[in-house]
Amino acid sequence: MAESVETLLVDTVEKCQVAVAQLFQEKEVAIDIEGVDLSRAGEVCLIQMCGNSSPKVYLFDIHVLRDSAFEEGGLKKLLESELVIKLFYDVRGDNDALHHLYGVKVCGAYDIQVLCHVRFQNPNDRYLQGLKAVLAKFLQQSATLSPRAISALDKFKEQGTSFFAPELGGSYEVWKERPLRLELLQYAAVDVKFLLGMRELWAPEDADESAALDQFVQETTAVRLKSFVDLPRAVALDYSNKKFRDFELPEGFNATGDVFEKLFVPSDKKGRVIGKGGAAIKLIQSSTGARVSMDANHVLVVGQPSQVQAAVRQIEEAMLDTVLLARDRFLKPGGALYPSHATLYLAPCSHGCFSQRWQQYVDEHWAWRTFLDEMHAEYRLDYGVLADRHESEASERHLQSWDWATLNATQVLGPAVRL
Known part of the structure; x- marks a missing residue:
């Protein structure tokens, strides 16, 4: 000294x-x-x-x-x-x-x-x-x-x-x-x-x-x-x-400006987050400056906002499969990546596209009715024999086809059922 x-x-x-x-x-x-x-x-x-x-x-x-x-x-x-x-x-x-x-x-x-x-x-x-x-x-x-x-x-x-x-x-x-x-x-x-x-x-x-x-x-x-x-x-x-701390911390005295985020880590992903001998967590802490600790199936990240943000990103990446990392890092703008398999759920919901499709179905139905009336009045021709086929095609085209739509929680009207 x-x-x-x-x-x-x-x-x-x-x-x-x-x-x-x-x-x-x-x-x-x-x-x-x-x-x-x-x-x-x-x-x-x-x-x-x-x-x-x-x-x-x-x-x-x-x-x-x-x-x-x-x-x-x-x-x-x-x-x-x-x-x-x-x-x-x-x-x-x-x-x-x-x-x-x-x-x-x-x-x-x-x-x-x-x-x-x-x-x-x-x-x-x-x-x-x-x-x-x-x-x-x-x-x-x-x-x-x-x-x-x-x-x-x-x-x-x-x-x-x-x-x-x-x-x-x-x-x-x-x-x-x-x-x-x-x-x-x-x-x-x-x-x-x-x-x-x-x-x-x-x-x-x-x-x-x-x-x-x-x-x-x-x-x-x-x-x-x-x-x-x-x-x-x-x-x-x-x-x-x-x-472990054996006393509670009162509000109003903390002088750090630190924030925290707690993440759930599935059991099969804990090894990726911790690393051999804790190497992964030590690397996250040294590279971001955040303090990272593991407790059961949760990881707690504490530090300044930018430190926590950087550490959380690294932890999330450690838990992701390789294909998702490839998507985030290498997929070109405008490109698309689709899953090889997925679990589908069916739930009643409300969206503007549904009412639009219904209106298109109704408009086509009345257009067909007008056509039938006009052909019968002008030429005495009866196309009613085609009504069932037209109804089936119109229903399939407007009511039974699918479309992509982004829903919020208020638009889901009931519980989902796994298909």
Whole structure:
């Protein structure tokens, strides 16, 4: 990273008491936690905290201090105080660990994950975004760091992650090693620094709207926190449930201008839309900028209007048969393409062409009657023997032949019957 974050490792009760006293002077404090399997079944190793009045990040070494950090050190009193707002990103896992491992009932919590989704997520998108994606959004919007600094930060975080992420050859047990690596101390301090900025940047300019949003986020956070820590152990430890949004989004706070469209995908077409290993959906997202998710037999597309329009077209093309793609792309203007087979339906309907054909039939009928009368009056000839044949031909020509017509819903007079 271009420059290191100022940190203070709090690994004695005396240091803990001093740090807590300092943090009690803050109006709001950002908090993040590192550990092994952060939950009621895991272990809290480090708690990071910082406020607005100082650039310093306090790193409370819970692996060393354990219960003494919360009791004699005063952390429990700070976390349970209503006087200081605590900013978390996703209160669930961190507070599940604090509640069940150390008996801490956090008060005054403010979930930045809730704030972010209220401001930027479409109500029909049920997936939650992780801190990595949200931090990228914040850095882009806030211009807090230069592009070069953001690139350096990304590389630094990748390096830190490699120490503990199993998929990168690391182990979460590294958080229990003492002394902690300098890279891990810096990694732990980085994310928490930005939570305060997120709340400030994403607050509405209107004071009343901002106050209403803060109230909603705090109330939702409190319900979210309590609901999760009260879950049965097996449910709380089922991490697959944590990827879906567990709170509703109120109207009036969304700042994105995003739209959405939901498409039905038949079961036999899902493979075309998803692609091998999700390749098709990933390509649609990267080429259009829209966010695409699949749920049962529906695909949800979220983004700016032009992004959604482009993604929907690609999804529809993926579901179409090759002959229809050929029609749309290669058929010349004025050309025609007819199906090799179709299902026909018969329904009573009303259209101007029907009355026109009836009128033509009636006119021809009276013309024939006039002809018969005139031939009989002038020449005493009787053509009545041809009447049945003429009637049959006129009916076939005007009443029994077909014609193309475009109907709207009001012109269909009854239910259709499949032929």
